[in-house]
Amino acid sequence: MTDTTTTGGTATMYESFFQSQLQGLRDDGNYRVFAELERKAGAFPRARHYDGDANADITVWCSNDYLGMGQSRDVLQAMHDALDSCGAGAGGTRNISGTNHHHVLLERELADLHGKEAALLFTSGYVSNWAALGTLAAKLPNCVVLSDACNHASMIEGIRHSRAECQIFRHNDPAHLDELLSKIDPSRPKLIAFESVYSMDGDIGPIKEICDVADKYGAMTYLDEVHGVGLYGPRGGGVAEREGLMDRITVIEGTLGKAFGVMGGYIAASSALCDFVRSFASGFIFTTALPPAVAAGACASVRHLKASEIERFRHKERVAKVRMRLAAAGIPTMANDSHIIPVMVGDPKKCKMISDWLMEHHGIYVQPINYPTVPKGTERLRLTPSPVHSDDDIDLLVDALSEIWSHCALARTAVAA
Numbered sequence: 001m002t003d004t005t006t007t008g009g010t011a012t013m014y015e016s017f018f019q020s021q022l023q024g025l026r027d028d029g030n031y032r033v034f035a036e037l038e039r040k041a042g043a044f045p046r047a048r049h050y051d052g053d054a055n056a057d058i059t060v061w062c063s064n065d066y067l068g069m070g071q072s073r074d075v076l077q078a079m080h081d082a083l084d085s086c087g088a089g090a091g092g093t094r095n096i097s098g099t100n101h102h103h104v105l106l107e108r109e110l111a112d113l114h115g116k117e118a119a120l121l122f123t124s125g126y127v128s129n130w131a132a133l134g135t136l137a138a139k140l141p142n143c144v145v146l147s148d149a150c151n152h153a154s155m156i157e158g159i160r161h162s163r164a165e166c167q168i169f170r171h172n173d174p175a176h177l178d179e180l181l182s183k184i185d186p187s188r189p190k191l192i193a194f195e196s197v198y199s200m201d202g203d204i205g206p207i208k209e210i211c212d213v214a215d216k217y218g219a220m221t222y223l224d225e226v227h228g229v230g231l232y233g234p235r236g237g238g239v240a241e242r243e244g245l246m247d248r249i250t251v252i253e254g255t256l257g258k259a260f261g262v263m264g265g266y267i268a269a270s271s272a273l274c275d276f277v278r279s280f281a282s283g284f285i286f287t288t289a290l291p292p293a294v295a296a297g298a299c300a301s302v303r304h305l306k307a308s309e310i311e312r313f314r315h316k317e318r319v320a321k322v323r324m325r326l327a328a329a330g331i332p333t334m335a336n337d338s339h340i341i342p343v344m345v346g347d348p349k350k351c352k353m354i355s356d357w358l359m360e361h362h363g364i365y366v367q368p369i370n371y372p373t374v375p376k377g378t379e380r381l382r383l384t385p386s387p388v389h390s391d392d393d394i395d396l397l398v399d400a401l402s403e404i405w406s407h408c409a410l411a412r413t414a415v416a417a
Contacts, residue, residue, distance in 0.1 A: 029348030030370045037365070041076070044068045044388055049359065058363040059393055061383050066231055066339065067311040068388045069261030074304050075297045082296035090289035102295040107266070109302045113229075113237050114252045114268040120278055121266050121295070123287055125226045125255030126154040128265030131283025132253060133158030133193060133222060136273075139280055140164075140189040146177055146219070148194040148205070155193055155224060171198075174209040181217040190219035196239035197227035200374050200382065202340030207240055211248040220250040230259025231312060231339060236305040256298040260305070264290050264298055314387035315339065318394075322385045325398045330412030331405060334380070341383040342369075343401065345410070351379040354404050362400040 025031040037060070038048040045060040045068075069075055082102055091097035103121055110119035122128035133155055137143050143164045147155065150171045159166050167184075169177040177192065184190060192214050194205050207223065214221045225238035233241030238254065240246045251273065256264040267274065278284055305311065319339045326333055326343070334342040343366075345351040351368040358364040366381045374380065385394075405412060 028371075029352055030372075032370075033352075035359070035365060035367070039070070041071050044071045045386060045393070047365070049363075049365065056363060058359065058365050059389075059396070061364060061366045061385075061389075061397060062381075063384060063386070064227075064258040065261050066259040066384060066386060067261065067305070067315055068386050069230070069259065069301045069305070069311070072261065072301060072304065074300045075261060078300035079293040079297035082293040086292035088293070089291050092288055093286060094289045095285055097289070100289065100292045100295065102292040102299065103289060106295045106299040106302070109299050109306075110254070110266050110268055113235060113302060113306065114241070114254075115237075115246045116252065116268040117271040118274040119266050119268040120274045120284065121264055121290060122284060123264060123290060125253070125257060125265035127283050127287070128253055128255075128267055129154035129224060130158040130161065131281040132251065132267045132277050133191075134161040134283070135277050135281040136220075136222070136251075137162035137164035137166075137191055139276070140191070143189040143191060144184055146180060146190065146192045148172070150198050150201070151193060151195060152199070152224060152226075155195075159193065172203065172205055174206055174213050177210060178213045178216070181213065181219065184217070186218070190214075190217060191222055192219050193222045193224075195224040195227075196232075197225075197338045197340070199227050199340065200342065200369060200380075201334055202336035202338040202342060204239060204337050207243060207245050207249075211245060215248075221248070222251045222253065223249045224253050226253070226255040226258060226265075227338070227340070229254040230301075230305050231315065234309070235307075236302070236312070256294075256301070260298055260301040262298040262301060263294050311387050315385070318385040318387060318389055321391075322383065322389075322394055322397070325394055326401070327413070329398050329402045329405075330414070331398070331401050332411065332413045339384065341385070343381040343383060345379050345381065346377055348376075348379045350408060350410070351381065354408070355381065357404055358400055362396060364397055364400055 036050040040046045047058055047060050049056050049058045090100055107119040107121055137145050137159055145159050145164050145166045147159055147166055147168055148171055149168050167180050169180055194210055196205055211221060228238035230236040232239045240249055251267050251269045253267050256262045332344045334344055348370040351370060355366055355368040358366055369382050370379045
C-alpha cells in the first residue's frame with residue numbers, strides 16, 4: 001500500500017486493498033455468499049429463499065438447529081410469555097441493570113443438566129469460550145494450556161487472548177497429551193481444552209482417556225460440548241453425560257443456539273469457578289445480557305429435552321437413514337460416530353457450484369464448507385439431518401446429489417453388493 005496525502009486518495013487506497021483481498025477469495029473459490037432465508041415457524045426444515053426480486057420455498061439441510069427446537073411450541077410460548085411480562089431487552093449488562101429472573105432460572109437448569117454446582121450465561125458459545133478460557137488461563141499464575149489441534153476458533157482466540165503458554169496436542173491423541181504434560185513442571189497450573197463432537201469432521205473426542213491423563217498430572221479439563229448438548233445422553237447433557245463422565249470434567253461449555261434452538265452460550269462448573277469467571281471476564285462484565293425472552297425460551301427447551309427422548313431417537317434414526325442412502329448411491333462421506341455427515345468434494349469451486357446447483361434446481365440448501373473452516377483439499381457439504389426431515393426429503397436429497405455427482409464426473413465410493 002502506497003502513501004497519499006489526499007483524503008480521496010487515502011479512501012481509494014484502502015478501498016483498493018479491500019477489493020483486492022476479496023477478489024483473491026473469489027479467485028480461490030473461498031468467497032462466502034450468504035443465502036438470504038426466512039425460516040418458516042412450524043414448518044422446519046422449510047424456508048423461503050430470497051434472491052433479488054425472486055423468492056422460492058426451499059428445504060434446509062445444514063442447520064445447527066439439530067432437533068428443530070427453534071419451532072417448538074413450548075419454546076415459542078415461553079418466549080411470548082416472557083416478552084409480554086418483561087419486555088424486549090435485558091436493559092444492559094447484568095452488572096449494571098441487574099440479573100433478570102429468567103437468567104437465574106436458566107442457569108439453574110443448566111447446572112442441573114450437567115450435574116454441576118453452578119452455570120454462567122454468555123451471549124453466544126463463541127463468547128463463552130473466548131471469555132472463560134481467556135480468563136482462566138490468564139489469571140491462573142503461570143498457567144499452561146494444552147489445546148487439541150482441531151479446537152474451534154473461539155477456543156483458540158480465548159487461549160491467545162490469555163497470553164498463557166499454549167502447547168498443541170495432536171487431534172484426539174491422549175498419548176501425545178501425556179507426553180507433553182510429562183515435560184511440564186508439576187507445580188504449574190495446567191488446563192486441557194478439547195471438544196466432544198468436532199463440528200466439521202463429526203468425530204468424537206476420547207473424553208475418558210483425556211480425563212485419565214488429566215488426573216495423572218493434576219490438570220483441569222475444559223470440554224466444549226456445543227455440538228453434543230441436547231443430542232446425547234439420557235437428558236441431553238452431551239457426550240460426557242452419555243459416557244458417565246460429567247463429574248470428571250472441570251468446566252463444561254455449551255451453547256443454546258444449536259440443539260436447544262435459541263441463542264446464547266454458557267459454562268457449567270463449581271460455584272467458585274463460575275463466580276471467578278463472572279467477576280473477572282470482560283466478555284461477561286461489559287456486554288449486554290441475553291434478552292429475558294431468549295433466556296426463557298432456552299430454559300423451556302432445556303427442560304423439555306431433559307424429559308423427552310422422542311427428538312433424540314428420531315434424530316438418530318434420520319441420521320442413520322441418510323448415511324445408508326448416501327452409501328448406497330456411492331456418495332463419499334467422512335465416517336464418524338456423530339450426527340454430522342460431511343459429504344466430501346475436495347475442491348472449493350466445485351463445492352460452491354454443487355451448492356448453487358442444488359439450490360437452483362432442487363430447492364435444497366446446503367452451504368459449502370471451504371478453507372479456512374476446513375483444510376484445503378477437504379472442501380465439503382456438511383449435512384445435518386433433523387427429526388423433521390421426511391423420507392421424501394431424504395429421497396430428493398440423495399437423488400439430487402447422485403445426479404450432480406454424475407454431471408461433474410466426481411468419484412464415487414464402492415457400493416456394497
